[in-house]
Amino acid sequence: MSAVTEAGPAGVGPAGAGAAVGAGWNRPGGLALRRRVVDRVATGLSIAATAVVLLALGSILLTLLVRGLPGLSLATLVRTMAPPGSNGGLANAIVGSLVQTGFAAAIGTPVGLLTGIYLSEYARDGRVVDVVRFVSDMMLSAPSILVGLFVYMLLVMPFGHFSGLSGGIALAVLFVPVVVRTTEDMLRLVPLTMR
Template identity: 60%
Template sequence: MSATTTRLGAASRHVAPEAGRARRRRFANLAATVLCAVATAILLAALVSILVTLVSRGLGGLHLSTFTRMTSPPGSGGGLLNPIVGSIIQTVLAVLVGAPVGLLAGVFLAEFGTGSWVADVVRFVSDMLLSAPSILVGLFVYLILVGPVGHFSGFAGAMSLAILVIPIVVRTTEDMLRLVPTSMREAAAALGAPRWKVVMLICVRAARKGIATGILLAVARVSGETAPLLFTSLGNLSWSVNLNAPMSSLPVTIYQYAGSAYDDWVQLAWTAALLITAGVLIINIIARLGLGGRDST
């Protein structure tokens, strides 16, 4: 009897700590779940607040004249035609220049530069550009493209945005390519495919959704940049699609109009902000829907 009692006592003493640890784990799990839910709620509340504010203040200035009239003096019923066109031109040119450079650099880092000092230098420079203030990029482009020629230009503005596009695409491309299974590379190589075909036709194709997401992130960032354009394209109250002359843009127009003492200019600033937000959202939705139906085979 005494031996049995001893064993039962030992078992109960062993079960008690296990039960305590289980309770602590359940409490920690509950606490982490609650904290995650609170953080998500705060994030969603902030996002909804921003969107509601943009829609409520910007929707009132959304008229046909907004898209058909150019910016004009206060009280004359101007629109945003030239800033819209200027932003599209500069953003598209920036992506056309920056995305291929970033894509090729990312492919080199992930597939060809493993262990080389050149890849380490490229990765370091890319990370520095990724964290650099955009105003420094604008000042740099001003010194090399605006100062020597003596005037602002839409081309200089597009190049400053292209520099901001490159590091985002580089980092996303490298990360997405590293997620492609090694077995896919080995299978293609076993069939006799050369290295460049394995990379471009297998790896890049498998990672295309992530790469496209990186390009969209770059578009989302540069479409709202103001500081680089103040140093490069400056802005233009008149109609101009000449890349060798000052060119208007929505971010610069928002900067100029938001602090104005004129109600119609402030209204146009809110409308311009709404247009930028809606444009980025539409691009993301179209790209995701378009890419979602074409899985690699």
């Protein structure tokens, strides 16, 4: 065999080909060294990306605190809205959110609990049970904007104005599948001897 076609010391290419370029990668411990280098580079890039994201979030939070804290007081939380252009309060928004959430919980909790209990304890596997589970899973993964548009077309457009009732119903539609799935899963964890 000639020197040109003879394998080099690492068994790759002609004799001496890997000696100058990348010779460290071809040595017996070279693969481990290469993996360590790649790991360190990837770790460094991950840390740098995390730092950039945290810096952006920190900047947003700092701006929010610097500009928002001077306007935040107890009066802001308990006063009602003032006419546009003047300083107003958040009482209407806070009370409205609490009322809508309470309304959604009052509708969604009993429906979700009863459905979850039925699916877990009483239902036998069958077509109806499969359909109920499928619809519940689909509603669970439905985007909230679609539920909002559905309730908007169903309740807001026919009556011609917004209402807290419409918001509460939209929230209840989002609430029910979460309660159904949680109830069913938790009841299935209970051993049969304790049911």
